[in-house]
Amino acid sequence: MTITLSDQDKNTLRIAAYGAVALMAAAGAAGRPGKIAANGSIALGSATGPIGHVLADHPQGKDLTGKSVAEIADRVLPALTAAMNLLQQQDPAEADNFRGTVLAAVETAQLHQGQPSPAAAEMARKITEAIDAARMAVVDGQDRPELQKAIEEIVESGFVAVSLRVRDERGEWAGSAGVAELGGTAKPPVNGHARIGSNSKTFTATLVLQLVAEGTIELDTPAAAYLPEFGLDRRITVRMLLQHTSGLFNYTGEVYDDGSIVYGIPVPFGATGKEWVDNRFHTYRPEELVRLALSKPARFEPGTGWSYSNTNYVLARLLIEKVTGRPLAEEMQRRILGPLGLSGTVVPDASPEMPEPHAHVYYRYEEDGRQRTIDITRLNPSWGSIGSDMISTSQDLATFISALLGGKLLPAPLLAEMCTARATGIPNMDYGLGVFVQKTDCGGTVITHNGGLVGSASLMFSTPDGGKTMTAVLNWVDDADMSLTTAFRDAQQRLVNEVFCGEQADPAQPAG
Structure with a gap:
């Protein structure tokens, strides 16, 4: 254009x-x-x-x-x-x-x-x-009735709130559906703040790759060379951390192929749901999470498989802090958030606060034989430790992914490495360095890394050139059984198909 x-x-x-x-x-x-x-x-x-x-x-x-x-x-x-x-x-x-x-x-x-x-x-x-x-x-001022209808129908399927932002050849559209708070009537903010979960990993991987571009870090050097204090297997490279091929135990727990579960820290799902509720304001330090993971058997030999592990990105955080001598939040602001003007994006560390405006997030659990639903908008996100703890907005996520894939944050060779994916075992979804490379139902390719953090999920999708983006926030009443998992997958797939596979109508006219 x-x-x-x-x-x-x-x-x-x-x-x-x-x-x-x-x-x-x-x-x-x-x-x-x-x-x-x-x-x-x-x-x-x-x-x-x-x-x-x-x-x-x-x-x-x-x-x-x-x-x-x-x-x-x-x-x-x-x-x-x-x-x-x-x-x-x-x-x-x-x-x-x-x-x-x-x-x-x-x-x-x-x-x-x-x-x-x-x-x-x-x-x-x-x-x-x-x-x-x-x-x-x-x-x-831009009218996209098909997008508004899609998010309203997603709310009808059981979600509390949905906000959606699309940037494409027709311009930019944003809208919301549902309510900002249970029992209220106000719609969720179109550009509200939300915990973006594992979208944080894409930010972290970008920062590591910027340090690679400067020669401060080498992708194929053992991570132990930078972090000797943990006694890491020297076959584990920095690349393996970003790619989830280290084999390291996931400190939030592992589910194995035979159905057996090995627990890590208490999480909101499965048998530890109530324990997580009681401890949701507890502060975890990154070193504590790494040492817990290293006390458990590795899932496989380094480089021989793929398994999603939050431990990899806690180590990436510690690596950034070690080589720069600065806190991760400061380095993120200096290198990414400030230059891109991402004023709605926060690295909260252990702060439980959520900036205004925002929709509310809920969790349902059983206590003394009765179902209780509580507001968990405020919680200590340190258990995500930059693997899944950042706060952002749909606008900032769209700006970030578009800038990243448009070549504004990384030199072209490293951006190409980031998006060069290996098989994960998940159909049509391979993994690069901090991003998923996903095939759409219509045969296209999108770069993505969605994130969920108890009752809320943030979607971040883009074409490989950064030219078309879709970002969204979905809120619901979560529970230990993850009752809305299927509905969430259906909602995500519908939005991807609507934006990246739908027929394009005539370009919308600028607002008068």
Whole structure:
């Protein structure tokens, strides 16, 4: 898709982008406003494609110099809204590029202020809101009745809430169905926060591969060379961790081919459901989870099979922290979340809080012969330990997977390695490095890594080039028997078929 921008449109983009930097400089004037503005402007130079050309031409917004924060805000915030609207109507990918570039510049400006002032933090929030409110205004104006019908029928099959976002050749659409809370009438937020489960693994694998690109880590070096303290089998390489071919016991438990179960930590499913409820605010440290796994027999010899194990990604987290000397959350923000402007994405570690807005999540269990249903929106996610503990939104997931597969986060050779999959034994689903490569019912290929974390699941699908994406959040009342497993699989398959196999109607007209 191409975009056509008038001279006035180009001026709007420049005022919006460089004005956002000027706002951060003015709001952080207690620091070094000149340095803040210079660093933010340099960050705007990361823009590529048509947006990069526009921002590189006459970049300085000289008419904003010397004005008060309020005066700059009165001009810049509406310009951000207008810029996002005009780009979204012509090419959602360029709208994403502009959004990510501006928010990366804002992040850079904050990083160079020392301790950011409250005024600067508040201005960063207003800038983000101006951008995202504009996106949602365009999204809500697009009519896709077949998608709305699909999510309403999924709710009717037993789910509490569904929100869906699609970006394709027709533009962007987002909608929701169901209720945000049991007993309520409010619909779930279209872009609400959710625990994204094992989608976290794709973020983690991307970060590891960025370190590989820099030469800090080698994929085929034994993981024990970086983490000697655990006494890992030296045949286990970094690649095997990302690919789930290490054979390491899954600390959340293993189900073997003969039906036997070996338990790890208490989980919400099976015989440990009630124990998990009672301990859902317990904090697990990553080293504790690894040592538990290593106390159990390996599932197979390293490199001789495939078996999904959360242990692999706890080790990947520890590996990142060891070689960078920084906490995983900080490194994730610096390398992925900040540059892409993923303001709705959080690495919570052990915090039980869920940012607003969000739909609620529930769990049903038996106690003293009676069924109880409790709200488990708040829980300690440390048992996922970056294998499944992150929080995000459908919008951020779409931006992330599109940027990843579009080549914005990894060099082409490593992206190709990431998406080169080996057989898993699951029909039509092979596994690369932190992603599943799935065949659709209509013979196509999608890159995906969905995630569930007790009563909630986040879907993240994309064509291999990042050009068409589908992200969704489904909430339900979960239980130890996983009663909605079949309904969830059916819902997921329906959405994939609807988006990636359905006949395309005439392109929707931009919202007037």
